[in-house]
Amino acid sequence: PIDSLVRKKVFISKKVLADETDILKNAEFFQTKPKKLNNDQKVSLDKIVESVKKNINLKPTYFWNNRKWQNRNLSKAIQKALALNKSAIMMVPEIALTSQTIERFRSRFKEKIAIIHHKRSSGEKTKEWENILSGKAKIVIGARSSIFAPIKDLGLIILDEEHDQSYKQTDEMPSYNAKHLAIMRAKFSNATVVLGSATPSIESYYNAINKKYTLNILSKRIGKSNLAQVKIINMKEEIKKSKSYFSNDLLEAIKQRHEKGEQTLIFLNRRGYNTSLHCLDCSYVFKCKHCDITLTYHKKENILSCHSCGFKTHTAQNCPECKSSEYIKYKGFGTEHIQSALHAIFPNIKTIRIDRDTTTQKHSHETLFKQFKSGKADVLIGTQMIVKGLHFPSVTLVGILNTDGALNIPDFRSSETVFQLVTQACGRAGRSTLPGEVIIQSYMPENDTIKLASHQDYLSFYKTEIENRKLFGYPPFTQMAKIVIASQDEKKAGHYANFFRDKLIKNLTSGYKIHPVLPSGRAKVKDVFRFQFLIRGKNMPLLSSILDKVK
Ligand SMILES: [Zn+2]
Ligand SMILES: [Zn+2]
Ligand SMILES: [Zn+2]
Structure with missing residues (x-):
């Protein structure tokens, strides 16, 4: 065949x-x-x-x-x-x-x-x-x-x-x-x-x-298998006390671990030094010229880079719009920044950073993980790569920075994703005989997802989430298809998306809900413009045969 x-x-x-x-x-x-x-x-x-x-x-x-x-x-x-x-x-x-x-x-x-x-x-x-x-x-x-x-x-x-x-x-x-x-x-x-x-x-x-x-x-104490103590720090309060990225509690805990010869994980799901560059005068934002995405500043290479297509460019002293030079400001922080900020506070604490930027070479993951495991560093800083799966017996402290940002992503699965990441990150602390501690720094400390994840309370999270899915008609109560129309010509892509949607409506049997056409979450990637619409319904095989016919 x-x-x-x-x-x-x-x-x-x-x-x-x-x-x-x-x-x-x-x-x-x-x-x-x-x-x-x-x-x-x-x-x-x-x-x-x-x-x-x-x-x-x-x-x-x-x-x-x-x-x-x-x-x-x-x-x-x-x-x-x-x-x-x-x-x-x-x-x-x-x-x-x-x-x-x-x-x-x-x-x-x-x-x-x-x-x-x-x-x-x-x-x-x-x-x-x-x-x-x-x-x-x-x-x-x-x-x-x-x-x-x-x-x-x-x-x-x-x-x-x-x-x-x-x-x-x-x-x-x-x-x-x-x-x-x-x-x-x-x-x-x-x-x-x-x-x-x-x-x-x-x-x-x-x-x-x-x-x-x-x-x-499978476990009588499912989800509670580690006895880590979890503390949620309200960063809205903390930021008033100091301008640091770290709460006082987290810094104190890192110091204690270092003195005892135990290790720390710091999890932050953004890489780079600063996540965007702005002109505060005219509110211009530096974006990739091929994608509709803000450029990330990488300090070591001293460049702005697009995390979608890999485009790189020099940083700027002047705003390309209003030519002002006084108000060019970097915003948002990534793992590279956290690493140097921690060095500035504790020059004696050794760190290893694991993210896409430090693991471009083959086997570099393994090498870095092994170095950390063998005690060559006190603190491991990284993106979600460090919370998935690996076991470090001497880690007794996990710091989680700003995971709640992902809760604002307009996707019906965003709570689920955050719950899983925070739960997994919490699970990295105190997995052996040493008791563990988790410190979650959050700007949304009252958020249910963060709270339930901090207790590793999957069942309560499931109950809340399944109610929401039912109420709003999301999977598993319906099935969902996303139709993406892409073209280098922005107008054409938008037109065709609407044209296709209209045609589909005429051919579709009842029982489907067709959402309006919108630019995709990443509306432009590698010079291609993307528009999308969602279809929700209960019979996806039928939908796909209709799609075949209509296109
Ligand atoms: Zn990068
Ligand atoms: Zn400007
Ligand atoms: Zn790009």
Whole structure:
């Protein structure tokens, strides 16, 4: 079938030389000992193994788990599948952040593991695909695209951190959700699907309690597995006392950790030094000339850069609009700024920063994480890369700066995203024998999402959120499609979006709500203008067949 698709030019056939280099050949592997399971864990694991053995596709199994459970059990389940001569796909949100898991797998399995993700060179990818096709690799670990791996005798598909939005590909064609594909692929191949997360997505938890998935709640103290003390600092008050980015409590706590030889994480989901440059005289904002996005100031390189298309330009002394030079001001702070601000306050405290700017080279994540873990720095500063997944036994303090900004993003999932990030960040503190502390600096200290996340109270958050979704008709109560019309000609894009929308309205059966056409959240990217409208309804397969007809 692939050949005919190539002939029809749906696919383009390309010859790529296989590349023998191994992504992890420089990583150190240590033999890890499998740990004992408790009774609940054993029962749920047995159920999975049973369905793999019988070669039947059951409802997806959902594990609301904690990290520890996950680490222990996923590899056990795979082990059993292999023993039954089945192969397995294990999906993770971001492979670069999964080095610890991969190390564990490598040390435990003699079988070849294929690792697939989009950042690998085409030579590396080809090599891995050959290993999968020939049956040499029985385990595939990868990001969303690994769901397409041509593996034979598939018995088990695991989707780890199921809530992560990177499982969805929307900015590139083909547009797909790897979670849905996993469930479909399992159905076709009579395989078993396991979904898991410590902070389930609202839709998945809804499916789980409505019996679309088999729900397993795996820890008696789910979400409370760490006993971190959480404090929310009201930054509106704090900013009156000092002009610092850090509250006094956070500074004091960092100092104490340093004296005790313990480590700190500081999480801020914005990189760069300043997030924008303004003229206060005429209120001009420096934006990318290709995108409708403010430019970020990077101090080390002394440039303004666009985080969407990579465009770089010199910083300016004068306003291009009013030529004033007195009122050019930088605003907003990112991780680079936080790092130098902390150095200015505590010259003796060593820091490591992990964000997209410090990890441009291959393996730089692993190197930096290892340096921090081995104690080469006292404080790790970073974007969401540092809160996803990794385990640092000596971290006893987590500082969370300005996560609440993301609550203002006009997206019905923004509360969910913030809840997950804050919960995950809180979970980084005191995960071993040392007690942990979390300090959340917030400009919205009364916000429910922040408060519930600080208590790691998923169920209350779910109850509030599902009510809102119901009230406003958002998923899981309806399905939603976003139609994006893009063109280098702004007028054309807008016109066509409206034209297409009108045509659609004429062809659509009742039961759909079509929103008005608006410029996209990022209205201009790489010189292309984008307009969009949303469609909500209950029958998306029907919608997509109508879309096919209308376009
Ligand atoms: Zn940058
Ligand atoms: Zn100006
Ligand atoms: Zn740009």
